[in-house]
Amino acid sequence: MPKSRIRKKADYTPPPAKQAQAIRLNSGTWVAPVMLAMFVIGLAWIVVFYVTDGSLPIDSWDNWNIVVGFGFIAAGFGVSTQWK
DSSP states (O other): OOOOOOOOOOOOOOOOOOOOOOOOOOOOTTHHHHHHHHHHHHHHHHHHHHHTTTOSSOGGGTTHHHHHHHHHHHHHHHHHTTOO
16 A cells, blocks of 8 residues: 655645734823813812811702712712823
8 A cells, every 4th residue: 555645734824924903092182181270270269178077168068068069089080081
């Protein structure tokens, strides 16, 4: 019986390396100032509320002034997700 031909497998060649692309990590120039402003406004709102025994910033909102202050701080954290 004749011997069958043995096929030689091709050597492994790794795929060509991909060219690295530059990643743009620029955020708008507005992000940091707006973020810091929101933090400061929220903190100032809460501090003014406590220092004036609830008569300022808006007397009729009563303890909702705390929620407004934390709302500004939360908005600052929301804006901070855009910072790269």
